[in-house]
Amino acid sequence: MKRIILIVIILISGITTFPQDSLFHYLNIAGKNNPAVLQKYSEYKASLQKVPQVGSLPDPELSTGIFLSPMELVAGKQVADIRLMQMFPWFGVLKNAKDEMSLMAKAKYESFRETKLQLFYSVQKTWSELQKVQQTIRINEENLKILQSLERLAVVKFKAASTGARSSSGGQINKGNPTPAASGSPGMTTMSNNPESVTKTSAATLPSSPMGSSGGSGLTEVYRIQMEIGELENSHSLLKNQQQTISARFNSFLNRSPKLEVNLPEILNTDSLAYSFTAVSDSMFSQSPMLGMLKFEEQSLESRLKMVSRMGYPMVGIGLIYSVIQKSQMSASTMNGSDMIMPMMTITLPIYRKKYKAMREEVSLMQESTKKGIQETANSLQNEYYEAIQLYQDARRRMKLYRNQSALAGKTLNILMRSFSASGSDLSDLLRIRQQTLDYELKQIEAITDNNTAIAWLKKLSCGEN
Numbered sequence: 001m002k003r004i005i006l007i008v009i010i011l012i013s014g015i016t017t018f019p020q021d022s023l024f025h026y027l028n029i030a031g032k033n034n035p036a037v038l039q040k041y042s043e044y045k046a047s048l049q050k051v052p053q054v055g056s057l058p059d060p061e062l063s064t065g066i067f068l069s070p071m072e073l074v075a076g077k078q079v080a081d082i083r084l085m086q087m088f089p090w091f092g093v094l095k096n097a098k099d100e101m102s103l104m105a106k107a108k109y110e111s112f113r114e115t116k117l118q119l120f121y122s123v124q125k126t127w128s129e130l131q132k133v134q135q136t137i138r139i140n141e142e143n144l145k146i147l148q149s150l151e152r153l154a155v156v157k158f159k160a161a162s163t164g165a166r167s168s169s170g171g172q173i174n175k176g177n178p179t180p181a182a183s184g185s186p187g188m189t190t191m192s193n194n195p196e197s198v199t200k201t202s203a204a205t206l207p208s209s210p211m212g213s214s215g216g217s218g219l220t221e222v223y224r225i226q227m228e229i230g231e232l233e234n235s236h237s238l239l240k241n242q243q244q245t246i247s248a249r250f251n252s253f254l255n256r257s258p259k260l261e262v263n264l265p266e267i268l269n270t271d272s273l274a275y276s277f278t279a280v281s282d283s284m285f286s287q288s289p290m291l292g293m294l295k296f297e298e299q300s301l302e303s304r305l306k307m308v309s310r311m312g313y314p315m316v317g318i319g320l321i322y323s324v325i326q327k328s329q330m331s332a333s334t335m336n337g338s339d340m341i342m343p344m345m346t347i348t349l350p351i352y353r354k355k356y357k358a359m360r361e362e363v364s365l366m367q368e369s370t371k372k373g374i375q376e377t378a379n380s381l382q383n384e385y386y387e388a389i390q391l392y393q394d395a396r397r398r399m400k401l402y403r404n405q406s407a408l409a410g411k412t413l414n415i416l417m418r419s420f421s422a423s424g425s426d427l428s429d430l431l432r433i434r435q436q437t438l439d440y441e442l443k444q445i446e447a448i449t450d451n452n453t454a455i456a457w458l459k460k461l462s463c464g465e466n
Contacts, residue, residue, distance in 0.1 A: 085319030103300035317346030392454035
């Protein structure tokens with residue numbers, strides 16, 4: 001029996017505990033710690049406390065009067081009066097007031113649900129943005145390595161061209177340049193390891209060297225690659241800054257320090273829609289918190305209208321008057337000194353009808369406003385539904401397109417890389433294909449992000465909290 005209990009505990013803990021790099025782990029933290037969600041929940045709990053307040057009778061009134069000089073009566077001297085009165089509203093007023101507050105509390109709960117759904121959607125959307133930036137940084141680093149390899153190849157190509165030109169016209173070069181610049185000189189050794197030294201050395205030899213055209217072309221290739229590297233490094237720094245900003249926003253949803261690290265999975269997974277568009281549409285209108293809140297407000301206004309109508313009827317008060325009587329030496333009555341108890345009843349006269357008419361008119365206008373709000377919210381949900389479907393379908397189409405385009409561009413880039421390394425083919429085509437490959441990879445990441453965002457959006461519309 002103990003073993004069974006232990007197994008059950010382990011299973012439950014496994015269900016409720018998520019990996020540190022899991023989205024559900026952060027959703028759980030956000031649901032427990034987000035200030036906006038906690039605020040809405042406190043408002044809901046506070047609204048529940050209004051139900052017993054409005055459903056109770058008015059406090060009874062107790063009044064006492066003391067005669068400074070006892071009043072002479074036939075049966076003694078009256079020294080004090082004690083009055084107790086309890087007012088009763090018209091039938092149904094308290095019940096309708098309780099119904100109104102109960103329905104308003106339900107509306108507050110729907111507002112709490114809406115805030116929680118919006119929070120979960122924001123967390124999922126920001127999570128996707130973080131993954132997008134992370135994958136973009138990874139792709140940029142890979143492309144930076146490719147450019148650095150191209151730079152080394154371009155330097156080797158330039159060195160080989162310079163060496164060949166010098167060996168073919170070495171006598172002429174020695175005449176024009178008395179400095180030792182033979183192929184085996186130390187300057188060429190330094191040039192092979194430092195692109196800047198390549199630039200300086202070639203700039204000194206180009207004017208008087210017959211290999212000016214080939215050397216200039218080689219230097220141009222080096223410069224162009226270095227320009228590409230500079231652009232990519234700048235983009236990499238910008239992405240790092242964006243990552244910090246998005247992480248701070250993500251941590252704010254969780255109500256924790258903006259500098260805390262957000263653990264992300266290494267692979268950007270593609271989410272899939274677990275239900276049909278028709279199911280989303282049906283659930284959107286039947287379970288929407290915003291529609292539910294407005295409908296509860298509409299029902300509460302109906303109860304309020306009944307309450308206001310009954311408030312125009314009289315209120316009835318029932319009470320007692322207790323008179324304290326002292327004995328009088330001058331009275332011979334058998335009731336001399338006997339206290340008096342007198343039941344009494346009070347009725348209010350609601351003769352000023354303008355305020356009651358205005359109260360009913362106010363409720364009627366609020367009902368009309370609420371009906372318009374329900375229609376507007378339904379239209380807004382419908383618009384969101386179609387926008388989310390469009391984003392989802394467009395993202396799926398782009399994912400397929402850029403997956404194929406990226407594969408083809410990658411194959412083309414590999415071929416041009418081998419050709420450039422072997423025979424020194426045109427660098428322009430190589431850089432252009434490399435840029436296309438980078439663009440296709442980034443667009444594929446963006447399409448996956450849009451797909452995941454659209455699914456989170458549809459999940460929000462269908463009122464799924466996870």
